[in-house]
Amino acid sequence: MKEGTMKRLLKMLWSKYKIHLIIVFLCIVGNALFNVQGTMFMQTLIDDHIVPLLKSSSPDFSGLFHALIRVGSLYACGVVCAFTFNRIMVYVTQGFLRDLRINMFEHMESLPIRYFDRTPHGDTMSVYTNDI
Known part of the structure; x- marks a missing residue:
């Protein structure tokens, strides 16, 4: 694909779906941050909550429970971000x-009849179905 074609397509995309693309970008960044934060918190969870419970004679699981809720919340926020950006991108x-396709059809309507006389029907339909 030529560079000019790509710029034109991105310009068309940005002009109509600017807000959607900004939200998608923010959701992708949020998803990455929440997943990294959840993974990084696993070390703290093991070192600060699970290991001391193993060494304790009468373990108190309330701290571990709150830490698990925090990890679950981080991953849940990541899932919400991923779901949101996937739905918006669809x-x-x-x-x-x-x-x-509408732009192509409108352009096709403006073509002279001689174009269709010279171009086989299958080639025109191939552009509409396969190339887009």
């Missing part, structure tokens, strides 16, 4: 492809 992708 909407953006389908809408953008619809817009491209």
